[in-house]
Amino acid sequence: MCRWLAYSGSPVRIEELLYKPQNSLIVQSLHSHLGAETTNGDGFGVGWYDDQATPAVFHGIEPAWNARNLQELSGHVSSPLVFAHIRASTGSAVQQTNCHPFRYGTWLWMHNGLIRDFMTVKRDLALAVDPALYHRIEGSTDSEIMFYLALTFGLEDDPPRAVERMVGLVEATGRRHGVEYPIQMTIATSDGRSVWAFRYSSEGRSRSLFYSTDVLTLRTQYPDNPVLHALSDEARLVVSEPLGDLEGAWQEVPEASYGVVRDGDDELGPFTPRLPEAMAGGNGVATVRQ
Amino acid sequence: MCRWLAYSGSPVRIEELLYKPQNSLIVQSLHSHLGAETTNGDGFGVGWYDDQATPAVFHGIEPAWNARNLQELSGHVSSPLVFAHIRASTGSAVQQTNCHPFRYGTWLWMHNGLIRDFMTVKRDLALAVDPALYHRIEGSTDSEIMFYLALTFGLEDDPPRAVERMVGLVEATGRRHGVEYPIQMTIATSDGRSVWAFRYSSEGRSRSLFYSTDVLTLRTQYPDNPVLHALSDEARLVVSEPLGDLEGAWQEVPEASYGVVRDGDDELGPFTPRLPEAMAGGNGVATVRQ
């Protein structure tokens, strides 16, 4: 499995997110508290948005804890929207094309969890990817195929619905192959303006996911904490596990739900997998209400 | 493009093949004379057979000329059947899973050349791979898909015929997508006993391929050359370009042909792409004679 964080708010240097917190992602790469694996040393990735047309991604195959270029970069790059991910491979090769976040156009995507019996269902899932996108798949992970399936099912138009369809397809495909609990996931995706985060698993016991409490509330609670005053009112973190133990600072994302972080009010809603239209009926037309 | 060599004969330390020759593969990694690219620095691979059930493969993403582990290994491992490959990427990522030789069971496979407009035809070709093999594809190269297509079409039973079918499919698929010359290739494959080498291109101007002249003949020609007396009578090299300039030592593999190196007489024959049966007719049944 893996660990990840997504940040949205006033521009911060990446090291503030990755290295400074007490239980930072770098610390978690050696010793994760809540991860399925305690060591997440099979590569890492950072993605960030700036004034360029597409976000930057930086992928390394060494453990994050000894990655010098990551530390250099983190000390010199600031961004208002940052994704970071550390990987514990569940079998696929440790190579840059298997590192998260994945990018397509302006979109970033990262994942913790797995598609169970992936080797059994991989071909069926790959075939369901839009033929115009298929050749864009560069690596060999389940996570990247999930991304291209979500793109196939409309990620750019309606992210929650597209991810629900992707999961619907993965579950239907897995069950057709006799897999009891086909999917386990937390996911973050962004178009550079909003961040969507998802928590779901077929068995209803999903990997941990937390979001930071509203900064205004925290400031009231801790009027003397300088860190909280340096953050913009809108600043929000979504993380696999809390980066520290400030009481009241972290809220768990509920089972089978998703959240949106964006300008204006954030949003939290239920997540319900549904079969993509094309797969739902025998007549090739949608039979499932949207 | 790439450069490669295949050796079959009495056991030799790999360094004798890779480092000692005047125009060795290591020299070619920096400065190839006959390659489409003069620099072949995008990784390398070695495969060798020994008394284990499957051959060993060793893949590196650094240039062969500065790869210390390759030099160490080559100085300490001997084998009677060695494949070696240096890569010049035509676009796909430099990662171990894209390094040749590829392995499936007891089979090794390596390739120089390319499938043209691969991004256009990749999905169609991947779908033609036996569904039971699809998930074994680990990398993103055309070369690996060619291997799995050849396996799909019977490589383990009749290598020349399987490769002809693979090329037939690639050419038919490319032409359906408007590609004038769909394939350019030299290929070596082995099951640990024989080595098959292929030279073919849609345009009839294939990448260079040479085999070493029979050792007995060379010994008669150069009675005082100690190197020739150290080799077994059966020793044979197949190479992208000659490893030295000993006159008479190298024969060009003719256009559109293949050769087999094995115990007993070697063999050279014409290579004729042909459409796999399943793709040949409208009725889903083979209509092409085998």
Added chain:
Amino acid sequence: MCRWLAYSGSPVRIEELLYKPQNSLIVQSLHSHLGAETTNGDGFGVGWYDDQATPAVFHGIEPAWNARNLQELSGHVSSPLVFAHIRASTGSAVQQTNCHPFRYGTWLWMHNGLIRDFMTVKRDLALAVDPALYHRIEGSTDSEIMFYLALTFGLEDDPPRAVERMVGLVEATGRRHGVEYPIQMTIATSDGRSVWAFRYSSEGRSRSLFYSTDVLTLRTQYPDNPVLHALSDEARLVVSEPLGDLEGAWQEVPEASYGVVRDGDDELGPFTPRLPEAMAGGNGVATVRQ
């Protein structure tokens, strides 16, 4: 810190040592039980002797647990004398030239532990290295300087005495700079025939070190264990921590002692640091008896 193993006995495939044991070095790279650090993911190395003039070394900067080439190699190379090491950096860069075992001529050397305040004493120690050897230092670790100091003090003639002098110098140098406990170490070194193992620390609380019980004794104790019958009578392992929990199979090397594994009777003796002659007196002449 690090973990290591040294094997001497009938030739075995390296995978039997590295991958097969219950608490193998690969397992320890993720989760060491007795190490100062639980994760040893900062590179690895293997050295082995064969019929060549010098031993082979294979160094990787990735974690051993995800190193494909290590697994390939281990499955295909056999040797009667194998060193293997997994690294947890105490600060120096993760690069091949910092990976153990180090090699000089026919000698291999590997180390677990550290020279304390190494940045403070590094220059003094480097200056004490034989000027004819200085330029052979390739990396930046304390371990490699310890090796070249031992070579300077006669490792090739009398390993125990040379290592005692090296430690004597390190302790004197450290104390001159105000370091309370200058050295912490377990060390293995070999010339290809014998293996010497050392356990020592200035504070008298050295890192763990074990050797395998005599195979004949173990066979009597476990008459039905097939593994024990596959090993030669002379086979011996020295390890940072036991590779399994077979009762009676592992003996702790005592504090401040060294052992020799070789043809004929093995040997265990006390280890007493002593100042090298040249450093011992004010007159530049040796004043310490040897």
Added chain:
Amino acid sequence: MCRWLAYSGSPVRIEELLYKPQNSLIVQSLHSHLGAETTNGDGFGVGWYDDQATPAVFHGIEPAWNARNLQELSGHVSSPLVFAHIRASTGSAVQQTNCHPFRYGTWLWMHNGLIRDFMTVKRDLALAVDPALYHRIEGSTDSEIMFYLALTFGLEDDPPRAVERMVGLVEATGRRHGVEYPIQMTIATSDGRSVWAFRYSSEGRSRSLFYSTDVLTLRTQYPDNPVLHALSDEARLVVSEPLGDLEGAWQEVPEASYGVVRDGDDELGPFTPRLPEAMAGGNGVATVRQ
């Protein structure tokens, strides 16, 4: 040998320097026209200044031409002062700690060329490094020792004089060991405000070095060239070889000279190696006028 560029001027995205020019450093990594080696594939480095206290460095051991992270970074980072370097090793290991530019505090340093018979003189040179700096040497190159010698001899106070002393020491040391032409170099160094560039060799036939003509002059010469109008008046490049063939755009740095690029008038002066004071007289006190 190597190739490098140093840029000072209005902030530019690094890709404008590294990827866009016709004969860019990336092109030179595969095929250099003027280099001692045509291929510079043994790693690379970029250093840049921004509003942080120290410059950033990014080092890679893969060839620059296939380095994805370098391309990502270059497309997203802008800086008014950039160093970039591609390496062709003359023997030392390909590892990040041997990649240029080297950094000490606010200073960057990069080098093309070599100290001849470096293995012979390495120890003497390393001993001449200020003992307080010795332990900061991380790699094994001549280039890094040259940097620490220059720091020892006052780089932070008077760069031209410090580099002259460093070269004086290298030449005296080499000659003492019988080396005819001890040094060959072009060097760039910066404190974040000015850039100093040096061209010198013992034999008086130094590696090529060029600087870009004053932008104002070029604009007059090419009134319709939009590139020239996008650059600030102060913009200046110093390069191992011209990045393109715009006539009049490149001036050769004369033999045995140095230049300074800074706010206000740039400067070009003669370069005369001189022995550091401590080494010049028998009384241990400076006898050479400064």
